[in-house]
Amino acid sequence: MPRGRCSPPFPSPALPVSTSTQHAEARATPSPAPGSAPGAGPYAWYRHWVPVAPLSFLDPSRPTPVTLLGESLVVWRRAQAGEQPPAWVVMRDACPHRLAPLSEGRLEAGGTRLACAYHGWEFDQAGQCTRVPQLGSDSKAAATACSSPRSCVTSYPTRERDGVLFAWLDASEEGRRLADESEPPKTLPDEATSAGDWIMNELPNDYKFWVEQGMDPAHANFLHHGMFNQYDAVPMEGGRVRDIDLHKGWRWEHRGYEKKNKDMHGLREFVPPFLIRVAYEQPSGSVFHIATLQVPIRPGVSRTYFKAGFSKRTPRDQQEAKAAEAVAAQGAAGQQAEASEGASRAKGPDETQAKATAKGSGGRGGGGFGIFALLGKVPHWVFSSQLIADQDSIMMCRQELLMRRQGLDRRSYNLNSRSDEGVSAINQWLELAGYPDSLWGGQAPAPAPTPGSGSVSSPRAPAGATYPGWPEAELPLDLLLSRQERHVRHCAVCQRGQKLVTRICVALTAAAALAAAAAAGLAAVAAMSPQGLAAVGGWKALAAVAVGAAALAWAAVQGWAFREERFVSGVAQWLRVGGFALLGKKMKKA
Ligand code: FES
Ligand SMILES: [Fe+2]
Incomplete structure (x- = not known):
């Protein structure tokens, strides 16, 4: 076993507790060699470089939860440690102590360790436990506890290519060997x-x-x-x-x-x-x-x-x-x-x-x-x-x-x-690959409950996840078009963007209110003053303030609508344009 690798004995990375036996077999069975008869064995979905997220979407200051191929994972950026450059880490999102999600944790030791938020156990990029706070200063007991394979978190091989983080979700010895021999595929050609x-x-x-x-x-x-x-x-x-x-x-x-x-x-x-x-x-x-x-x-x-x-x-x-x-x-x-x-x-x-x-x-x-x-x-x-x-x-x-x-x-x-x-x-191709059974372990798409059958359950996703997937009922429009669920919660760029746009909208709203108050005040002064409009610089000055207030109010309304459509929900836009029909636009016939 290579030095520094952490191998938890249970549950095995090839036998996730959350999946069915068939699923586990599909993961553990090697892919048939290229060129062998198509469909000769289960398709090894876990022995490919799986896109995790665009690198620009990830926040290096905190751990991020992500589910891929049914596996709950945590992604975090290990800071520079000695000679080791910073690197993205993808690990199983379960603390070996009592299975709390590590994605709720914190980065410690200068960003070189991921600490569980429940009792503070800490792990390095290989998934090796480095600290159990409850063992205090008993260094011998801490060393014994941390070196136990039962204290390990499965950490998966990763690669960065074309601005995307990829992970190889088979951490077995054979899986790692195959990962070392391959690279994620090129997305856009070099000359583009x-x-x-x-x-x-x-x-x-x-x-x-x-x-x-x-x-x-x-x-x-x-x-x-x-x-x-x-x-x-x-x-x-x-x-x-x-x-x-x-x-x-x-x-x-x-x-x-x-x-x-x-x-x-x-x-x-x-x-x-x-x-x-x-x-x-x-x-x-x-x-x-x-x-x-x-x-x-x-x-x-x-x-x-x-x-x-x-x-x-x-x-x-x-x-x-x-x-x-x-x-x-x-x-x-x-x-x-x-x-x-x-x-x-x-x-x-x-x-x-x-x-x-x-x-x-x-x-x-x-x-x-x-x-x-x-x-x-x-x-x-x-x-x-x-x-x-x-x-x-x-x-x-x-x-x-x-x-x-x-x-x-x-x-x-x-x-x-x-x-x-x-x-x-x-x-x-899907048929050759045996999809969906080869990935989801024989979970055929369950029949969807029909409305009014009394069996429609509420569309709740698993904890920390997005949409419920099979076998839930039809999703309501506001969940279908939720910008948070589909994008913002996965994108640090848009989380920052939402904060910025919110500040701009608040500032525009406040400025519009102040300008409107100023216009009203000037109008009152003009009305009460014996000089009339001359007391406030003439009607042009008053009109300029009023027009400014109206322009700021218009900009604020546009800003809030933009914020809603980009970061919150697409429902208002969907209803405004008429959905598929795009009723707002008339296109020329040939
Ligand atoms: S569950 Fe993680 S430290 Fe206890
Ligand atoms: Fe985004």
């Missing part, structure tokens, strides 16, 4: 200039629905009519998805879904089990990149991440890509060319991107996207409206509820156009 920070929400939709959504570009103009335009939608052209691989994933090439982008070349890649990469290349050579990460939290609840970027391909790159496409198309009929296509697919876009980077074509330092680099420095709550996520989430909630109430699954879908190819492929 990022168009802002990650957007991340925890939403009451099952993982299955969000990975389907990531493979369904044709919904945009209809579900988001008002921001897109349903009258601009065009039938999508696209290829077939072949070679769906349980471990390597698959890719899907398609054209655009609306008039503006119908000639673009779209490439969607599924990198199992959490990442979807999208590249939309316009005929001009500009490429819009999207990376999304979909992470199961509990059955019926997932975290969804989104980040976009831009790059530009030179005309020469485009010519080469076209030539490669032509060669691949010619060779598709023959065995030899089929092998060549396979090789080119295996290399994928990374090689093209690496080449583009080597040539310095666009991207960082290219100077073409300076405005986006600048916007990336603005806190995301300034520009990021959540209306699109509201529409996605509510539609998927209703879809999921109906399917659960009626016991339906993907076989009830009617997928009949090329635009459905991605949804069809992701469902085939």
Whole structure:
């Protein structure tokens, strides 16, 4: 055992007490080797780098609770300790003393120890107990107690990549070895200039629905009519998805879904089990990149991440890509060319991107996207409206509820156009991976209680968690659209933003009240003074104060509405715009 590693004997990290036997078996069973027959064994969800949170969302001054793949975890930042640089730590959120949540604890010893808030036991980044206050100055007893494996907390391997903290949730010896041999997948290509920070929400939709959504570009103009335009939608052209691989994933090439982008070349890649990469290349050579990460939290609840970027391909790159496409198309009929296509697919876009980077074509330092680099420095709550996520989430909630109430699954879908190819492929992959049983231990989506059946329970999430997930009833609109539940409680940037905006709103309200009082006072003086308005500097001065008061009041009202929509609830906005119909906007018909 490597020095400094702490291994609690009970409960084993591969046998969490909170999960079923099947679940534990799924965790403990190694993933079949890449290339082995798909579906040859249970899919090892815990032997992947699981996105924990965007680094910018985490608060280094306190421990943060997070649930991933059904496991309750605590995330904390260990401060610099001697030669050791600061590092993010992910541990099981249960104190070995009496199982209190460590996420309620405090950082001690200069930020190098996590202390349980219940009785003060302290732990280092490896999960090793370093102090039991109740043993006082009896150093021998303390050393014995702290060195016991029963005093350990399971600490998981972590990595940082592309601004995201990842954890490997199998802390067994074999799991750690596999973690050491792998890296989290690349999200955006190196040459892409990022168009802002990650957007991340925890939403009451099952993982299955969000990975389907990531493979369904044709919904945009209809579900988001008002921001897109349903009258601009065009039938999508696209290829077939072949070679769906349980471990390597698959890719899907398609054209655009609306008039503006119908000639673009779209490439969607599924990198199992959490990442979807999208590249939309316009005929001009500009490429819009999207990376999304979909992470199961509990059955019926997932975290969804989104980040976009831009790059530009030179005309020469485009010519080469076209030539490669032509060669691949010619060779598709023959065995030899089929092998060549396979090789080119295996290399994928990374090689093209690496080449583009080597040539310095666009991207960082290219100077073409300076405005986006600048916007990336603005806190995301300034520009990021959540209306699109509201529409996605509510539609998927209703879809999921109906399917659960009626016991339906993907076989009830009617997928009949090329635009459905991605949804069809992701469902085939889910079947190969044995989802949901392989992750949730045989918990099929429980039938949802129907309203009025007398069995509708109150939608309560587990303590410290967000939405209840399966098998609860339909969530009320205010919980569905709660900004706190989905985002603010997971994001230190928005927690700071909420405090700042609240202060600004209070200041604007106070200033408006003072200005209104001043205007009223001036009007009273003018009314009582023999000089009339001249006593207060004339009617223009009085009007200026009154207009100033009105402007401040208007700004305060706007500020409070902004604060409500960004940090508290989307209900007012949802009702104002008319939900899916976006009644406030009239779009032009073709
Ligand atoms: S439960 Fe953590 S110190 Fe007692
Ligand atoms: Fe945020």
